């Protein structure tokens with residue numbers, strides 16, 4: 001994942017402003033402050049999937065008594081991929097394994113306030129990676 005913080009301040013502001021004109025406040029918040037970003041040590045389950053564009057996502061899960069107690073993600077993807085991964089693991093955390101396994105692309109899109117057509121595969125990548133990770137518990 002590129003390090004946004006290393007970009008010059010002015011450029012950061014321009015990118016954020018452009019994102020705000022294209023995406024919902026929720027999406028921009030999940031991009032700028034991704035929930036549960038990073039790799040978990042010794043997870044109970046881990047999945048890595050690639051999207052149609054070649055971007056990759058990984059999801060790490062810890063579960064206890066059929067409940068997802070902790071989940072995190074990592075991606076080398078763009079703004080909307082980061083926000084989709086963040087939304088996916090936030091939605092899954094605290095849910096029963098059964099309920100979390102039904103989280104879909106549509107749920108992630110709804111949670112993010114929608115995505116432009118060309119970015120909707122980012123939510124699919126997050127949903128698919130989550131489903132594979134849960135399937136390996």
Ligand code: FES
Pocket residue numbers: 051052053054055077078080081121122125
């Ligand atoms: S997963 Fe390909 S641009 Fe987001």
